[in-house]
Amino acid sequence: MSESINKDYIRGHIDTIILRILIDQDNYGYEVIKAIKILSNGQYELKEPSLYTSLKRLEKGAYIESYWGDETQGGRRKYYKVTDNGKKYYKKAIAEWKIAREIIDQLVEGER
Amino acid sequence: MDKIEKHIEWLFKPYKKNKQIQELKEEVYSNLLARKEDLLLEGYSEEEAVKNTIAHIDSVDHLIEENKKVDINRFLASLLQSMTLYSVIIWILTLPLSLFPEHLLLSYFFMILSILLSIVYIVYLRKVNNGDIKIKYMNIKRTRELKNIAWKIWVVFIIISLLSVTGIYFASNLWFSRPISISGPYQFAEIALRYLTPFVTVIIPLTVNKARNLIEESEVEVYE
Numbered sequence: 130m131s132e133s134i135n136k137d138y139i140r141g142h143i144d145t146i147i148l149r150i151l152i153d154q155d156n157y158g159y160e161v162i163k164a165i166k167i168l169s170n171g172q173y174e175l176k177e178p179s180l181y182t183s184l185k186r187l188e189k190g191a192y193i194e195s196y197w198g199d200e201t202q203g204g205r206r207k208y209y210k211v212t213d214n215g216k217k218y219y220k221k222a223i224a225e226w227k228i229a230r231e232i233i234d235q236l237v238e239g240e241r
Numbered sequence: 242m243d244k245i246e247k248h249i250e251w252l253f254k255p256y257k258k259n260k261q262i263q264e265l266k267e268e269v270y271s272n273l274l275a276r277k278e279d280l281l282l283e284g285y286s287e288e289e290a291v292k293n294t295i296a297h298i299d300s301v302d303h304l305i306e307e308n309k310k311v312d313i314n315r316f317l318a319s320l321l322q323s324m325t326l327y328s329v330i331i332w333i334l335t336l337p338l339s340l341f342p343e344h345l346l347l348s349y350f351f352m353i354l355s356i357l358l359s360i361v362y363i364v365y366l367r368k369v370n371n372g373d374i375k376i377k378y379m380n381i382k383r384t385r386e387l388k389n390i391a392w393k394i395w396v397v398f399i400i401i402s403l404l405s406v407t408g409i410y411f412a413s414n415l416w417f418s419r420p421i422s423i424s425g426p427y428q429f430a431e432i433a434l435r436y437l438t439p440f441v442t443v444i445i446p447l448t449v450n451k452a453r454n455l456i457e458e459s460e461v462e463v464y465e
Contacts, residue, residue, distance in 0.1 A: 158268060159275035177272070177298045181265075185304065204271035207264070 134172050143175065143183045144192075145222040148215055151193060157206040158184065184209060192218050245273050248295045255380075256305060265304060273298070302378040309460045313375040314368045316452075316459050321362035323451045327444045328355040335441065344434055347441065384453045391449040395442065402439035410435070 139146075150156060150164045158180055165175045187193045192215035198206040211219075249270050256262050273294050280290035302308055332351035338344040410432055414421050423429045 157275070158272040159279075162276075163279070177269075178300070178303065181269070181301075181304050200271070204274055205267055206271045206275070207268040 134169070136173075139173060142222075142226070143179060144187055145219060145226070146175075147180075147183055147187065148192065148211060148219040148222070151209055151211045152216065152219060155208050155210045157198065157208050161209075187215070190214075190218070244291050245277065245294060246270065249273070252298070252301045261306065265301065269298065269301065305378075305380070307380050307382040308378040309381050309456050311377055311379050311456055311459050313377045314365055314373055316455055318362065318365035318369050319455050319459065320448070320452055321358055321365055324444070324448055325355060325358040325362050327447055328358055331441050331444060338434070341431060341434060343431075344438065347438060351441070379456050381453075381456055384456055388446075388449050388453045391446040395446040398442065399439055403436060406432075406435045406439075 146165060147161060150161050150168075153164075156164065158177075161184075162175050162177070162180055165173060184193070184195075188195060188209075191212055193209045193211055195207050195209050198208050200206055249266060252269070253262060253266050276297065277290045277294045280293055281287065285293065303310070328351055332348065332355050335344075335348040335351055338348045411421060413419070423432065
């Protein structure tokens with residue numbers, strides 16, 4: 130693919146993307162990565178270190194909570210769940226993004 | 242232990258086994274395992290799947306709460322600056338020693354140390370000014386322990402030195418309960434110096450102390 134996504138554009142939105150996925154349903158780390166890959170039609174793959182950094186930050190901010198799954202084989206999975214706080218944060222982030230997108234569009238190729 | 246488990250053990254090797262670390266370890270492990278299973282379903286061979294999985298995480302340093310991300314060059318430059326300052330101050334304090342040939346070496350030592358430290362300081366300062374950034378993780382919990390140990394050892398050293406100086410000069414007087422005789426101001430000064438010179442070693446705990454404070458100050462903010 131000649132025109133793939135510039136990762137710098139996504140970087141500042143990883144928290145929002147993860148929240149969106151967790152709002153759909155509670156999930157564990159690898160499934161979040163996979164969901165992002167599918168949502169982006171395979172164009173963007175979140176790296177594992179970035180995933181953990183983001184999850185940690187979100188949990189610290191009380192936007193998500195974690196609980197352990199009851200897998201007996203192959204290690205327990207840590208599931209994440211969005212809090213009410215997280216849902217508010219998500220809505221705010223989306224509103225902010227829409228404003229930013231409009232202004233940037235206007236700035237880079239809008240009518241003079 | 243399979244290869245993935247071994248990789249996890251290797252990643253977490255430098256860290257103490259507390260609850261937080263143990264949980265992180267389990268989380269990383271179960272995620273890697275899920276990825277491997279997924280790759281197997283995609284038709285990878287077991288060996289290929291494991292290799293590919295392991296390649297996805299090569300460090301957990303940034304996930305450890307106690308780790309501070311520090312620009313090593315900037316950190317060393319600031320530390321060397323302080324060390325130079327300490328050394329120069331001690332050197333100035335030892336200047337009157339030129340009256341006592343026996344102690345002159347100590348004064349020279351701190352003069353040379355000051356010069357060397359300032360040269361190395363300039364080297365690092367230039368690196369910083371050239372924008373040469375080298376990031377390293379430092380464990381603040383461990384440096385705090387190091388700081389405490391450094392001060393404790395120093396205090397013990399000072400007590401022992403003071404006791405031994407007392408022993409050398411006055412033990413026989415005390416033992417035979419003879420009056421202590423100091424023949425004049427020069428001799429008095431020499432005894433006083435014997436008591437004071439061990440204190441120059443304070444530069445060691447001071448340096449460790451400074452290093453610890455600098456780690457807190459020079460943390461680099463990152464967004465990954």
